[in-house]
Amino acid sequence: MIKAGIMGASGYTGAELLRLLATHPDVKITAASRQQGGENLSDIFPALRGRWNLVLTSHDPKAMGAKCDVVFCCLPHKASMEMVPTLLKGGAKVIDLSADFRFNDAALYEEWYTKHIAPALLKKAVYGLPEFYRARIKKARLVAVPGCYPTGAILALAPLVKKGLIDTDSIIVDSKSGVSGAGAKPTETTHYVEVNDGIKAYGVASHRHTPEIEDHLSRLAKKPIKVSFTPHLTPMDRGILTTAYAKLLKKMSTSKLLDIYRKFYQDEPFVRIFPEGELPRTKWVRGSNFTDIGLVSDSRTGRVVIVSAIDNLTKGASGGAVQCMNVMMGLPEDAGLGAPPLCP
């Protein structure tokens, strides 16, 4: 039985890890922490009563790193890089859900976030998208789980970019996210009455997930790519729907493009390519680790429109983290991730 720890267990990604690992056959949570320890998980998350019975400690990265085989670090960016080096020194493998280790290049991180205090680790950290970096994740001691928006966007665009089918100057990524992506902290942004029965755009031309999307599309294309990325806050708990647009370099039918996608992702356990005429919905992936992808080739405009759906807390965070853990630990990649979406 693998011993896992969760640092920062009281937020939504922590709760989602606890939900998923409750039925994982090979892993046991043996330690969990938050800023102030002392409470039982089942008092913080009454939904988990009867499924978890574990008292939170305060953060002690040295102890947690020493006694766990793997630690999920669910802290916000900046707080995370203060803990991860110590966790690693303790011997544990680390799966970090913050942005702190998502970039190889400290300068890029610092342009969009803040000063990096552990830049040496950036070269060792592996970006946790098994669909593209499986072999490296298998050998990694530190994996950086992708941002929720980049997960949906990169998977939607990768086949086109990798195969050189689109004008890489023409990419638009228009994403619609549920509110859990904004975290458990009560703010004006997350106030029910501000969100319910309405929709808004935010972070236009300035959201921090932009460079992450660009970085990995650029690697796939082997040339620099810039994208226009607009996130929207949508009145739903979970889910990201990404609608991506790009000019096709030459005419291709929807059917032909879908063939390319199906082949590209044929060995992926968590990517579902939709048949022609059907498009993903966030509700059809709710609570699951799937990335659903559909597309339409528009001969009128010469563009392809790709729609992807993920659950931001599952494939977009904690489910992706469990998938990475399975790869790192030599377990079946879908262990603990086999339950279908909750729909309806």
Place this chain on the structure above:
Amino acid sequence: MIKAGIMGASGYTGAELLRLLATHPDVKITAASRQQGGENLSDIFPALRGRWNLVLTSHDPKAMGAKCDVVFCCLPHKASMEMVPTLLKGGAKVIDLSADFRFNDAALYEEWYTKHIAPALLKKAVYGLPEFYRARIKKARLVAVPGCYPTGAILALAPLVKKGLIDTDSIIVDSKSGVSGAGAKPTETTHYVEVNDGIKAYGVASHRHTPEIEDHLSRLAKKPIKVSFTPHLTPMDRGILTTAYAKLLKKMSTSKLLDIYRKFYQDEPFVRIFPEGELPRTKWVRGSNFTDIGLVSDSRTGRVVIVSAIDNLTKGASGGAVQCMNVMMGLPEDAGLGAPPLCP
């Protein structure tokens, strides 16, 4: 591996069974039907793609009853009693999710529903609440899964009624249900714009779940009980919150009453009694088979207020059905039902 069939697999209770049984270790769905066969389950329920790959047939109770060990009948009332006798003749055990076999007394059924065409089976059918009828369910060939509202109401009130602590003339049951309880059929009642951002009462003093609640409370009390029951349609997918009121025959503190509840349900794997000062929420049981119960004793009015929460599609229908199947088939009662609620 137990071979299970689902008759009427294209509605919400069918979808929920497929979701739950996808991870059940001992059961395999080998047949599923709807009025018109031919479609693959994964085309009807895109959420299930990659988890189920099974072509629906049209209804053939004889064949399904012969080739399955157990059949879940997810048809509406009336349609159900036309199929169940044949299913049973085929040899399968039957778990019926309609109202058709919930009453022992044909007259009571006919007062609230319609003419009964298989009254002889009523005496053999067992009401599928393992919390009260486990021994009989174990030996049953036909189990009638309780209505969603009665499940939440009976479990909330049973300890008080059974132990004679309340004035049984004073019971009010005020329930709030999600919209999936109204079924998958598009109607004015289920139109998004009619439901969203509002709440309404319906079926006041006339809802068909009333006699079912009364029947089982009366058995527990060993005397006839009548209740005032009001359901409300709430803007949410799933969940029933039941707020029940009754006059205490003598003063008892919240803490004392909670002790009685904890003891009453101490061996139940799916009943969670909340600590004093905390009350259930539907979100904390979403997608799970739990019944959460909390209460407050109000010394000002001499009443006890009990709040219970279930997921109407899980414990209130398909989860309860799987629990019954486990009992009938000699499996661990929580097999396939161990995943925590989806929260958030």
Place this chain on the structure above:
Amino acid sequence: MIKAGIMGASGYTGAELLRLLATHPDVKITAASRQQGGENLSDIFPALRGRWNLVLTSHDPKAMGAKCDVVFCCLPHKASMEMVPTLLKGGAKVIDLSADFRFNDAALYEEWYTKHIAPALLKKAVYGLPEFYRARIKKARLVAVPGCYPTGAILALAPLVKKGLIDTDSIIVDSKSGVSGAGAKPTETTHYVEVNDGIKAYGVASHRHTPEIEDHLSRLAKKPIKVSFTPHLTPMDRGILTTAYAKLLKKMSTSKLLDIYRKFYQDEPFVRIFPEGELPRTKWVRGSNFTDIGLVSDSRTGRVVIVSAIDNLTKGASGGAVQCMNVMMGLPEDAGLGAPPLCP
């Protein structure tokens, strides 16, 4: 043109007053304040841009009381009673939306709230339900707008209580409120993800609106009444649905009871009695000052079930306040309140 001020204009009741008064023919907002002044209303409430152009000041009750004919005080309880005496001294009539002047009896206030610092005003303040206290409101200098729950509950039960038709020991008030009732402040209670797609009870047997309901039902009955009152937080912006239960002293048909209600409220411009077979929905009053009432007499249990719907921000707060102002100022009672509900 009547000059009105709003003290505490940056919350939801302030916003609602601004919305309603924007089309009031006889009133002009000439002053508005919040703790820290300086911002324009249209920056705080972008929805109001182009409809209001007014810079908020910090609180100055002396100045506001002197230059306004009437002041709406939208502060929380306690903060309110610190301002109201000064506002009155300035010469303005005051309509207070907090709980501070809703009780005649300081002891009752202090039992449920906090120490009262202006008890002398309690005898002069008039409870702002024109349906029962119109004549006194007309002459009042200080009106206390009722709580949102009491408004829906008292109007639902008044005819039965006043006419002695029910057992006053049997009253249950089960209410379901939208989230705006919890105020604009971000808290765990108002976090979208905590509220969306779920429902919960709160304040069971302890909510501060209980004594207010009891106080006014007791006056109508001319004897002390206690009720069981349970509020629920419902995933919607606005609206309170109240389901009230009581034992009838003698059998009466639904039709007969509706006749009594229609007659009781025949001159009320904002009470709509529903025909037999129809019940109110919160959505049908959204944004309006209506109180909708329907009922069912249940001969099986001898109870009457009354359902009322109001918009908690309109009739339950700012609309009720405007109605009171109209009465106090000798304007047509429905001035500025004529727009139909926003439905859908």
Place this chain on the structure above:
Amino acid sequence: MIKAGIMGASGYTGAELLRLLATHPDVKITAASRQQGGENLSDIFPALRGRWNLVLTSHDPKAMGAKCDVVFCCLPHKASMEMVPTLLKGGAKVIDLSADFRFNDAALYEEWYTKHIAPALLKKAVYGLPEFYRARIKKARLVAVPGCYPTGAILALAPLVKKGLIDTDSIIVDSKSGVSGAGAKPTETTHYVEVNDGIKAYGVASHRHTPEIEDHLSRLAKKPIKVSFTPHLTPMDRGILTTAYAKLLKKMSTSKLLDIYRKFYQDEPFVRIFPEGELPRTKWVRGSNFTDIGLVSDSRTGRVVIVSAIDNLTKGASGGAVQCMNVMMGLPEDAGLGAPPLCP
């Protein structure tokens, strides 16, 4: 007092007209029809009880055209063109809310819709966007109210297109609509459980509002324009948020672009240009006739991102229709449209 009729009064656009006209100072609804007459409006729309008391007739375009000064035709496309010629012959001016008279070119209509049976009227009909066609609307006898999506899209892009600031081959229009846009008819698309807590794209590269957007942008640009348009179904009652993208022909700052927009729309009573750093939300226009517009110039990609918000039932349908009526009838353009949005 102008006598107005509504043909097809029982859907959402009919309900919205009734809501708006209830407080219009110069107009009185004297006739309303639906397929089968006989019911009172207040029984179809209980929200309107006490505000309208009018019995619906069955459709009789001759009679309605003769006795009304103006008729709002709220029928679906195809049904509309069967009625409009007769309405006009009766003498009434007609404001049609369907697609039937939105195109000058019958061939374009027939490419996207169906055979046109009154093509002669297409040259006489005026497109009901007063922001661009005010002078012609003033003299028109037949006005075609724009589609909801085109209203938001055209107003968002018009200044850029008209002034030649963008590459017209680069336009993407990504829109998010509330469910009332799908109509009052219960379908799988409008089922609460299908919509709630999720989002989906639909009509990708094939939605019928595409040619309408292109037609009017092309007129403004004086050259043919094609756009990629993707609508999304969002869990909300009302509102359309449009996020539009285009390549700037030369660098311009956000501030400079906003200046251009402010000047372009300076005389428009219902267009609000947001200050730099703020973007529209659907909730801030709910129930009002405003079009809110904000934008960001992205120097990284050379694109401008424009966000517009309208209420699809108000400015996007019935509010726009009332605005047109005011222009046609020589009334103040904002008569009956002065109430602020319902927010929260």
